[in-house]
Amino acid sequence: xxxxPLILVTTDIESEGKEFGDxxxxxxxxxxxxxxxxxxxxxxxxVTISAEVIAxxxxxxDGVLLTGGDDVESRLYTSALPPGVGRTVxxxxxxxxxxxxxxxxxxxxxxxxxxxxxICRGHQILNVALGGTLVADIPAxxxxxxxxxxxxxxxxxxxxVRLTAGSFLATITGKQTLGVNSTHHQAVxxxxxxxxxxxxxxxxxVEGIELKPDAMHWLPFLVSVQFHPERLMDRxxxxxxxxxxxxRACSLKRK
Numbered sequence: 001x002x003x004x005p006l007i008l009v010t011t012d013i014e015s016e017g018k019e020f021g022d023x024x025x026x027x028x029x030x031x032x033x034x035x036x037x038x039x040x041x042x043x044x045x046x047v048t049i050s051a052e053v054i055a056x057x058x059x060x061x062d063g064v065l066l067t068g069g070d071d072v073e074s075r076l077y078t079s080a081l082p083p084g085v086g087r088t089v090x091x092x093x094x095x096x097x098x099x100x101x102x103x104x105x106x107x108x109x110x111x112x113x114x115x116x117x118x119i120c121r122g123h124q125i126l127n128v129a130l131g132g133t134l135v136a137d138i139p140a141x142x143x144x145x146x147x148x149x150x151x152x153x154x155x156x157x158x159x160x161v162r163l164t165a166g167s168f169l170a171t172i173t174g175k176q177t178l179g180v181n182s183t184h185h186q187a188v189x190x191x192x193x194x195x196x197x198x199x200x201x202x203x204x205x206v207e208g209i210e211l212k213p214d215a216m217h218w219l220p221f222l223v224s225v226q227f228h229p230e231r232l233m234d235r236x237x238x239x240x241x242x243x244x245x246x247x248r249a250c251s252l253k254r255k
Contacts, residue, residue, distance in 0.1 A: 004041040005062040005250035010102055010122065011044050012069035015093035023047070023094055031067055034230035037240075038247035049100050058108040063115035063221070063250035066102060066122025068228065071186055073099050077133040085140050089186075103129050115221035115249035117242070123224045124186055127209060132192030138185050138205065145203045148182045155231045158182040161207040167198040168210050169223060172245040173238040180207065180227035187226060194218070199225065221249030 009031055017024025025047060035042040043061060048054065058064060071090040074081050076099060081089065092098055102122070106129040109116050118126045124134055138145045150158040157179035163170040170176065178199065188206035191197055194215040199208030207226045211218060223246065229239035 003254070004039055005247065005254050006060070007035050007040045007042050007250060008057055008061040008064045008105075009035070009042045009044050010065065010067050010098075010105065011047075012067070012121075013047070013092065013094045013098055026069075027067065028230075030228075030230045031065065034233055034243050035065070035247075037233070038243045040247050040250060045101070045105070047097075047101075049097050049104065051104055054101065054104045055108050055112075058105065058112055058114060061114070062254045063117070063246060064105060064109050065246075066105070066116070066118040066126060068120030068122065068183075069098070070121070071136075072121065072124050072128055072134060074134075074136055076103075077128045077189075078136070081136050082141065085137050089136050099125065106130070110218060113219055115246060115253055116219060116224075117221075117246045118224035119228060119230070120184055120226060123209065123226050124188060126224050127188045127192050127195065130192035130194055132195065133189040135187040135189045135205075138187055142187075142203060142205060145205065146182070146201055148187070148201075148205065149185050150182045154181055154183050154228070156181060157232070157236075159201060161199040161201050161227075163208070164196070164198050164200075167196075167208075168216075169198040169208050169225070169242075172223070172241050174241070175238050178238060179236070180225075181231055182227060184226060195224075198223075220253060221246060 012026040014026045032042045073096045195209045198210040209224045229242045233240035
């Protein structure tokens with residue numbers, strides 16, 4: 001039996017774990033369940049900001065998954081937040097090391113040409129890493145926005161998004177409109193130069209990004225979404241196709 005493709009999974013950091021009162025790794029089991037369901041094997045990212053170690057982690061794997069979590073540090077995409085918005089932005093308990101770690105991961109993904117799937121916070125840090133900006137707080141900065149912080153429906157559809165015609169996301173899901181869950185208050189603002197919007201909410205919030213056609217040769221696979229397909233794929237086949245397509249790309253990389 002061929003070895004399962006190995007997926008490097010980024011993790012969130014909590015200020016205090018259950019065993020001891022120090023910084024601890026945090027990760028929803030849903031990510032592991034989704035990766036295992038499509039025939040791959042998850043490997044959690046070690047807590048490090050060593051460029052050498054991160055490069056080796058990426059090199060030893062067949063694909064990378066950037067996961068959800070706390071807010072991205074605003075200093076990475078703006079010199080100053082609008083008045084009153086700053087207090088809505090969470091502060092990471094590790095002093096921004098997760099941001100640095102994931103910026104290094106993205107750099108290595110492109111250098112080593114690895115398949116990449118980015119979800120929620122991962123979607124945001126990817127855009128920042130490639131030169132884009134973020135909406136720091138949707139309710140404060142997007143007039144007439146939908147309620148995107150529907151944590152009560154984290155495991156079910158909260159609203160629809162429109163997929164860009166001809167986009168990779170539309171191709172793999174076979175959909176023009178996709179029902180998604182929604183548990184965020186930040187979002188992509190200015191899309192990074194190598195990327196384009198692949199999905200938009202009815203309020204204009206960017207729900208998916210992908211490489212522009214003239215940059216698609218940079219990676220064998222890139223799907224980046226604001227929603228959480230790992231929480232929907234057991235009941236909504238179109239969300240399962242996102243992980244299935246990622247798994248196929250990782251299998252090809254392994255060969």
